[in-house]
Amino acid sequence: MYRYDEFDARFVAERVSQFRSQTERRLSGELSEDEFKPLRLMNGLYLQLHAYMLRVAIPYGTLSSQQMRALADISEKYDRGYGHFTTRQNMQFNWIALEDTPAILEDLAKVEMHAIQTSGNCIRNVTADHWAGAAADELADPRPVAELIRQWSSLHPEFSFLPRKFKIAVTGAPNDRAAVKFHDIGLRLHLNEHGQRGWEVIAGGGQGRTPMVGVTVRDWLPEAELLGYLEAIIRVYNLFGRRDNKYKARIKILVHETGAEKFRDLVEEEYARKPGSGIEVDARELERIEAYFGGPNFEVLAMVQPEFEQDKLRGREFARWVRANVSAHQMPGYAIANISVKPVGGIPGDATAAQMRTIADIAERFGNDEIRVSHHQNLVLPHVRQSDLHEIWQVLQANGLGTANLGLIGDIISCPGLDYCALATARSIPVSQALSRRFSNPDRQAEIGPLRLNISGCINACGHHHVGHIGILGLEKKGVEFYQITLGGSSATDSAVGGVLGPGFSAEEVPDAIETIVDTYIALRMDKETFLQAYRRVGAGPFKEALYAAA
Amino acid sequence: MPLLNQREFKADPWTFLDTSEPVPSGGDIVVPFERLVSDFKTLMLHDGQLGVAFPNNLPVTELEPYLQRLQLVTLDFPAFTDGRAYSQARELRTHFGFKGELRAAGNLLPDQLGFMQQVGFDYFEIADERFSLDAWLDAATSISLSYQPSFTSRSQMPISTARGLADTSAPDAEDWPEQPHYG
Structure with missing residues (x-):
């Protein structure tokens, strides 16, 4: 666990009092809602359908017990006694009063937490492999570098008013559990033959309305050059990213419209100008961060217990x-x-x-x-x-936490959907609940095997439907919700965007449709073929036939 | 329009000329970029300082041929959410070593002043008179530390510097020039 030093702590404390003053100025009317909006967003405060929502940063998804207890306390003191863990490893509180926010941020600061840049058109909370420092296949723990990026990106003066949000993910393992190809920038650690660390830099991935797999801009960037190179990429994006249409403002659109080669040239040209001194990663600072993580003291144990x-x-x-x-x-x-x-x-x-x-x-x-x-x-x-x-x-x-369904069909990713979200076009929570009940039998789930079922309540794709082996997208037409099904997506090392199967279904029809797809897979799978492997072998044909031919 | 620097509001000593206004015989003048380009041969001989108002949708490399003659560059924030000029300012200061006056104009908010100072702006054209001088200066100094050592300003100390100052551990011992105990 990274522990704050006195300066990290002072920085967050100053940020809290700054936000207190901004909130007071909003409440007094000195700031208009339009002016307050980007300020509150940079502190994680959204205005949702029914209330304010506060998104708390959990940098690279790591929490101590003390921090988890603080989140529990906040959920009881200021919310309705629960919180929501998000697909970006953060926590959202859905029923927050604006006046309470500075006090919540103060409570968070006491346990070295904040809500800085969990929202807004800036560099968002950095995510990482959730098994970092533990996974058997890992080359090195990516979290010290993630923390370095967290610090470097915090209140970055040049990059706080980007065309759109900017998400960075980091992994130190060959098996991708951080979806690095679906982020604005994804970083993957490689070791060369001398054991030196270098980072593969992937840019322009993303989901949303226009899902795209990121392109590799550099195969092997020496670690010392990491921040300078990130700065070059984001500067190119800040200057040339589209600002005329918010749906075309992410870096993936710039990479796509410019072309990967030309984009790479722009970045290299910018980087060649040497963004000045003081940007190279100081090995001593990285060592300091590593020391502040203070790894767990493992006992020497036998292989077999x-x-x-x-x-x-x-x-x-x-x-x-x-x-x-x-x-x-x-x-x-x-x-x-x-x-x-x-x-x-x-x-x-x-x-x-x-x-x-x-x-x-x-x-x-x-x-x-x-x-x-x-x-x-x-x-x-x-x-x-x-x-x-x-x-x-x-x-x-x-305590209701023993469900044995990780990576199985019951382990559904879902956005909050129309039950909370101001952007949603359809409900996603009730659909995921219905599916979870339909496939509740643990033996059945185990028999189906690894399967990612993801549900989004609108085309912004917060429920990651594009990368679900089975994806469900909730849409709306003339006041009626309907659900489109995609197959074949993956956010893992074999990353792919799923393809739309055919006409959509009503909420009530979705469980039957998914069951038909699953039965079709079980009937046609060979040996120990997973759903994704089977789909990649046979394509959409058999699934389409099973779903639509009867009609 | 009041002009804000690091400490106070003051009157703007520069005269802004649009694309057609005649050039006065002397004094400090600012012209739009397209006029700088079209009239540079005469403007470069102007008896006084010369400045340019540069749009935020052109690369600052286009300013490079003129920078030697320019004492002021005004960069534009058409909306306070449009952050292109932060990068333009950064490029002018670091890549092109521009030492003249760098101004922010357009839609500015007190809460952005600190960031603007950090990327190299030193003057601010304040169109919006809602905010007091204190509001501007307080907002600019509300965060005293910065995680970006290469983006310095008067009000922010780089955290890396603060950490270095606080580092009380003994420095690494220097190598002995010779090893008297050897052998």
């Missing part, structure tokens, strides 16, 4: 949870425990204050005091002993 193996043999349900939710750790005898925030019939990503406290307690007792938020809207205990898993699972079970 007999107790854990016996626990699995004794209980079928526990074994099922382990199979679905527990992942390999880089240290022998340890494991990554993934907590599903997708109970059957629940709202994806919503957690009550009591649940947040339960998870904080478990992390403190068993998990090196560390919690992660994943972009799939789940939580992770990255460092737990295998021998503690059974006890952890029992506590999770008792």
Whole structure:
């Protein structure tokens, strides 16, 4: 966990009092709503359908138990006793009063948290692999670099009024769990033959109305040049990105309209001018950040933990949870425990204050005091002993957090949709709840195997439907909601944008349609083929036929 | 229009000429960029300082041939949400080493003043008289630290500098020129 030093703390404290003054000026009428809007957005405050929504930054998805408890306290003190984990590893509170916001930001600052740049046309909260520092396949923990970028991008004077929002994701593993090809900039760590670290720089990816897979601008950028190079890319974007149409203002459109080659030339030309001294990554500063993370003190454990193996043999349900939710750790005898925030019939990503406290307690007792938020809207205990898993699972079970569906069809990503969002065209939460109930049987889910089902309530695609193996997009025509289905998307290493299958369905028809698609897959799959593999082999044809031929 | 610098409002000593107004025989003048380009041969001989009002949709490389003669560049913020001139200012200061006066004009808000100073602006044309001098200066100094060491201004100290100043750990020992105990 990165700990603030006195300067990080002072910076956030000053930011809170600045926002207090801005809020007072808004409430007194000195600032108009138009003028206040970009200021409040840069502090994570949205005006939604029914109330203000505050989005709290969870940098690269890492939380301590103390921070999780603070979020629980805020949800009770200022909201309705629950919070919502988002696809950008953040937390949203949906029922906030404007007057309370400065006090909430003060409470957050006490536990080294803030809401800076969780919204607005600026560089947003940096996201990273949620298994960072734990995953068995990792080359190096990407979070020190993510923290470096967080600091560098905080109140960046040149990049606070960009054409549109700007999202950066970082991964230190070959298996992409951070969706680096679907961000404005994605960074992927590589090691060369001498073991030196370099970053692959991918730009122009994104979802929304115009989903695009990012293009690699540099294959291997020496780490020391990282910030200078990011500055060059974002400067090119700030100067040449479109500002005439907000739907064409993201960097992906600039990359697309300019052409990847020409865009690369513009960036290299800008970068060649050397943006002045003081921008190269200071190795000492990176070392300082790494030291402030202070890694967990792992015990030396045996590869095989007999107790854990016996626990699995004794209980079928526990074994099922382990199979679905527990992942390999880089240290022998340890494991990554993934907590599903997708109970059957629940709202994806919503957690009550009591649940947040339960998870904080478990992390403190068993998990090196560390919690992660994943972009799939789940939580992770990255460092737990295998021998503690059974006890952890029992506590999770008792608190409605033991659902064994990670990466399965019940692990649905969903945006808040028309129940909360001012932009939505359709409801997404009730549809995801209906689907979660339809596929509630854990044996059935296990039989279906790995399947990402993502739902968005409008074309802005916050529910990541483009990259769902099955994606559902809620639209509206003449006051009636309908849902379009896409197949074949992926945000992982094999990234792809899903293709639309055919005419849409009403909300009531969606569960049957999805069931038909799943049955079609099961009937045609070969050996251990996953849904995505099968779809890539056979294409949309058999699914279209099964869905539409009868009509 | 009042002109704000780091400390106070003052009267604008420069005269702005549009595309057709005659050039006075002396004094400091600012012209739109297209006029600078078309009349540069005569303007360069003007008896007084010369400035340009440059739009935010052209690359500042187009200013390069004229920079030697220019003592002032005014950059435009057509809307306070349109942040192109932040990058233009940064490029003028760092890539082209422009040392003259850099002005921000258009739609400005007190809460942006700190950022503008950090990218190199030193004067601000204040069209909107709603805000007091204190409102402007307080907003500009409300954040005293900056995470971007290469974007310095009078009111922000780079956090890296602050960290260096606070670093009380002993410096690395220098190598001995010789090793007396050897052998």
